[in-house]
Amino acid sequence: MEPDHLIREYLLLGLRFDRIEVGYVDSFTGDNGLRRMVAGEPAPQPAELAAQARRLLAALPSVPRGAAFTEQRAGFVGAHLRALDCAARKFAGEDVGFVEEVRDYFDVEIGRGEPERYRAAHARLDEVLGGNGPLAERMEAHRRAEEIPPARLGECIHAFSSALRDIVRSAYPLPSAETVVYEVVTDKPWSGFNYYEGGY
Known part of the structure; x- marks a missing residue:
């Protein structure tokens, strides 16, 4: 399998998860044709997504390495495929143990400390x-x-963001029109979320 084919299949696999749980893919900046293709497919079955992830993972060692597909990139894709396999198995109702789930999602082994x-x-x-x-x-x-009072949270976030942007701009050329908009919300199942609005 060539690198481009593997990456295309990996992207399609990831996009299929959004058909199982809307919002699973929170930001996709790739080819919208892939998203349209997945939208036109029959609804995926989680067990088949797990099998697809394992097939791609098994093919990964034989994918030629080069400038566009380095060993580091292969490792990155492999870690994502293991996470997608785990997620698909959970969606299929498989009981995945906590240690296994942490390993598969975060590529880290955990255990009891001394x-x-x-x-x-x-x-x-x-x-x-x-x-x-x-x-x-x-x-x-x-x-x-050390908690920031909720009424001052927005002000503090903007001050921090402005200071951080100054530091980053001193080392990297950011687009002049680049902006970040913050919205403080409550009653959400996450502590932070982002949307890429494009253009860069």
């Missing part, structure tokens, strides 16, 4: 926070003291 490391971390926090009373209560009080 209790002594936690005790040492708690002792260090106890020392840094100072004061009396249970550590959990002091930690919570410390976090509350």
